[in-house]
Amino acid sequence: MTQKPLDENMAAAEPVLEEAEDYSFLPIIHDIIKCMDKDGPDVHQELNKLKTKLQEAREQISAMPGVDTSPALQESNLRSLREQVRTKNQLLQKYKSLCMFDIPKPS
């Protein structure tokens, strides 16, 4: 059985897991494997936890704003919006400060 290398691999991945524990499924999988090793009655409970977490993750992803586009496209849209705002501000500033009744002097 390759349980020992399995545990070693899980341990190696743990430091990385600690940083983003909210989005990682490895702790739950680790718990499931542990329960399986111990032949405990909590295996099904842990399996249900994994299933629930997967479902919650899917719902969370569906509800997240701004993920309907790729980062590059979103960045491009952001640049475009900033440019629009800048251009329109300039236009408004130009027309508000423009005196419509300046008569050019004959040269």
Add this chain to the structure above:
Amino acid sequence: MNTTDNILLRAIVYCGPSANRRHCLTLASACYFSRMRKRGETVMAAAAAEKSTKEKLLSTLDDIEVLSRELIEMLALSRTQKLPQPGEDTDILELLVQRDKEFQELMQTAVEQGKVHQEMQALEKEVEKRDSDIQQLQKQLKEAEHILATAVYQAKEKLKSIEKARKGSISSEEIIKYAHRISASNAVCAPLNWVPGDPRRPYPTDLEMRSGILGNMSNMPTNGVNGHLPGDALAAGRLPDILTPQYPWQSADVSMGILPPHHGNDFGLEPPGHNKENEDDVEAMSTDSSSSSSDSD
């Protein structure tokens, strides 16, 4: 074929005829999914790069689900029977860890995209506000343009009228001259000392006509008597300027309204009002309702 496909295919083979049908189907679909994804990435590299973050997240989540299920079932089976491929569970675990890491990175990207999305929403609101400002300004400019266009049109019309008047201009002196002539005959207003019974009329009387140019057409020289013509015909403005004799009231020094219309005394004419016959004639004429000065308004 990549590592994922290898693992999944071996899992299908390993399952064998006694394996759970659902398990095989899951593996087969995962294998198919993985192969299709690989083909998609190979053929349409650009399209894969434009895949949205949501799609990538869901795809990675599906992979994690399949791999975790496979790992758990493999471990469960390994308790009862020996694995045909040793180290396969390690491979699956490595893949699972890799997918989990990808999922975390994608979630981090999604969080950042969420913040960018908020900024974009704020910018969109600002753009809307600027658009409404620009529309308001456009409306005001349109209104100003309309007002100015109307003013310019009216000014042009006025200029045309001025130009037209300038072309047909008459000197004020000439107009005043004619005004003097018209008013000198008392045709617009009765003399101040006129009373009912006064033979004077605002039109030439019969006697005056007879003593005028028309009445003496055959006898009159072209220049008139000593250059003088009966004053009433002149005062009525019926003579052209070339025949205009020089009367005192025609000079600029003479004030208006001094001379009565019947200045025939200057030319030797009897004032008709003192002759009874003339008075009868005048009265007869004045009985005509159209010529009655008392009836006229």
